[in-house]
Amino acid sequence: MKINHKVAVVTGVAASAALMFGGVAQAYTLDPAAGTGFVGKGEVQTPFGWNNAKLQANAAGVSFTYDATDSYTAVCTWITGEGTKGEKTHNVNHSTSTSVTSLVAYDARVKTQITGFTLKGFGANTTTGEVPVVGGTCPGSSGTDGTWTSVTQTGSTGGLYAHYDISVALLVPTVPAAV
Numbered sequence: 001m002k003i004n005h006k007v008a009v010v011t012g013v014a015a016s017a018a019l020m021f022g023g024v025a026q027a028y029t030l031d032p033a034a035g036t037g038f039v040g041k042g043e044v045q046t047p048f049g050w051n052n053a054k055l056q057a058n059a060a061g062v063s064f065t066y067d068a069t070d071s072y073t074a075v076c077t078w079i080t081g082e083g084t085k086g087e088k089t090h091n092v093n094h095s096t097s098t099s100v101t102s103l104v105a106y107d108a109r110v111k112t113q114i115t116g117f118t119l120k121g122f123g124a125n126t127t128t129g130e131v132p133v134v135g136g137t138c139p140g141s142s143g144t145d146g147t148w149t150s151v152t153q154t155g156s157t158g159g160l161y162a163h164y165d166i167s168v169a170l171l172v173p174t175v176p177a178a179v
Contacts, residue, residue: 028119028171030160035066035100035122039171041114044162047169052114059114061164064100066122068158069093072131076138078146086146090138091154094131099123100160 030037044062045055072092080086101120107113132138132148139145160171 028160028173030066030100030119030173035098035119037119038105038116039064039102039119039160039162040116043171044117044164044169047162047171048164048167055114056112058164059104059117062102062104062117063163064102064117064119065097065161065163066100066158067095067097067161068156069095070131070153071155071157073152073154074132074138074148075150076146077149078138087149090132092132093129095128096125097127098125 028037028039028043041052041055045051048054048058050058070093072094074090074092075087076090077085077087099122101123102117103120105115105118107115132151134148134151136148137145138148159173162169162171
């Protein structure tokens with residue numbers, strides 16, 4: 001009977017430790033206003049297929065970006081050279097890539113054991129495409145540029161990405177527990 005009790009206690013402690021430490025290593029946290037947070041080592045190891053030794057060797061070369069693409073359906077209206085009204089619907093994407101400054105985080109008890117990456121804030125960003133604005137100029141032939149008369153956002157994708165060399169991985173955020 002004592003042996004089974006000990007096995008149950010050890011199993012319970014191991015399960016609790018796996019939840020406590022596994023949760024930290026398997027998801028990131030990110031303050032979307034400041035770009036601060038934490039990425040657990042497992043969040044980087046898993047998509048890149050690295051074991052602990054490989055992470056230790058490659059950690060200095062890991063970087064992060066927050067990338068987002070917003071999609072819009074926009075109607076461009078113009079008057080042709082003959083005075084006829086023209087109208088065309090465009091699908092427009094606007095993409096932003098923002099660097100996220102990070103530092104390798106180490107276990108306080110073992111200075112060489114990496115626990116993950118501390119996100120220190122947003123850095124430079126680059127954008128591709130322009131967000132259409134009702135009343136703004138839309139593309140057309142020379143002399144027949146039109147005006148955006150309707151703009152509807154149809155989607156938004158993106159998230160935090162880890163980069164190493166030419167490899168890129170979309171990371172999965174921590175999902176708050178339901179109350």
